[in-house]
Amino acid sequence: MGVVVSLDDKKNNTGSVQPLIDLTKADMGRVNELILSKAGSDVEMIPEVANHLISSGGKRLRPMITLAAARMFGYRGDGHVKLATSVEFMHTATLLHDDVVDESDLRRGKSTARMIWGNQASVLVGDFLLGQAFKMMVDVGSLEALDVLATSASVIAEGEVMQLAAAKNLETTEDEYLAVIKAKTAALFSAAAEVGPIIASASRTDRQALRSYGLNLGLAFQLVDDALDYGGNAKDLGKNTGDDFREGKITLPVVLxxxxxxxxxxxxxxxxxENGANDDKGLEKAKGLMTRYGALGDTIQRARHFGGIARDALAPLDKSPQKDALLEVIDFCISRVN
Incomplete structure (x- = not known):
């Protein structure tokens, strides 16, 4: 049985991440150099594990948002490169930890680090990357930026524990699930966007605008991922479709x-x-039930709702290439299901 995500009000504007890539190309080159440098270690296994995931083909959306948000407000130093690298290291560390907690075998079509080097190495290399991230934050010398990113690290960890507590719990409510992804996913998007205006000495209003943009973009991004796991393909998702089902994850389509x-x-x-009867036949039945009850379409509608809030957050800001690129990212994230 196939499944089609219902998108009756699909927009022609599908958005693109390309304008953001083009705007941040030079700075991302510096970020990539710093990533390779800071992922290095005399302990041979550390760069092996780190580079396995770092080179696995992700778009590095979060650090690009940091770079664009800083440039949007006229920043001309090099602190945004270190903060963007810190953001990417934090993200990479959470992926390493996630794969251990979720017992995932594949990520973006490749064996997870835990499958190659084991759970212990994955957790410890994730910790190493977090340490390197915080060293770079300190180098930048902005206590406010450090506070925002350190707070997000704590919130992400809380989200991981919340998800663990809710694992396989089918009584989870929609509000409870949104609280999990707000902490686990959206917090880092929010911090990545907010530290840009912070180091550019932008106004508190501008800083709040980017914080809201990142938070709501992160919520939309995760909800689209949830729908893609049942109604998309591996290329769009960056992992095997149906993984959430096989791992017994409670996501919004399941809740609904x-x-x-x-x-x-x-x-x-x-x-x-709860009992692990999640083979391919079970997955097809799950997809069929989601189609019957409109759960995937409703999940996308919620993603669009948060995308609209992200768009509204940037509305009062002066027009700029960075603002236009960040707005395109909203449409890009949601259009992955089109």
């Missing part, structure tokens, strides 16, 4: 379908996610 279903259908979800 479970609550809208019959008692018999709820028994299916319990058997699949």
């Amino acid at each position: 379908t479970y609550r809208r279903g019959t008692s018999e259908e709820r028994l299916f979800w319990r058997d699949a996610l």
Whole structure:
């Protein structure tokens, strides 16, 4: 049984990340050099594990947002490069930790670090990257930027624990799930966007605008990922489709379908996610139920809602190439399901 995400009000403007890539190309070159430098270590396994994930083909959206947000407000130093690298290291560390917690075998079509080097190495190299990230934050010399990124690191960890506590819990509510992804995913997007205006000495209003933009973009991004896991393809998702189902993850499409279903259908979800009856046949049934109850389309509608808030957050800011590029990113993130 196939599944089609219902997008009746699909827009012609699908957005693109290319303007952001073009605007930040020179600075990202410096970020990439710094990544290679700071991921180095005399302990041979550390650069091996770090480079395995760093070179795996992600778009590095978060550090590009940091670079663009700083340039938007006229920043001319080099602190944004160190902060962008810190953001990428924080993201990489969370992926290493995530794959251990989720017992994931593949990421972006490649074996996860834990499958090659083991869980212990993955966790410890993630810790190494976090340490390097904080050293670079200190080098920048902005206590406010350090505070924002350090706070986001704590919030992300809280989100991981919240997700662990909610694992396989089908009584999870939509509000509870949104709280998890706000901490686990959106917090780093928010921090990545906010530190740009901070080091550019922008006004508190401008700083709040970028914080709101990043937070709501992160929520939209994660909700689209949730829908793609059941209604997309591996290329768009960066991992195998159906992984959330196989790992017993509670995501918004599951929450909505479970609550809208019959008692018999709820028994299916319990058997699949709580008892591990999550083979390919089970996945196809899950997709069919999501189609029946409109859960994927509603998940995308919620993503569009948060995307709209992100767009509104930037509306009062002066027009600039960076602002236009960041607005395009919103459409790009949501258009992945089109």
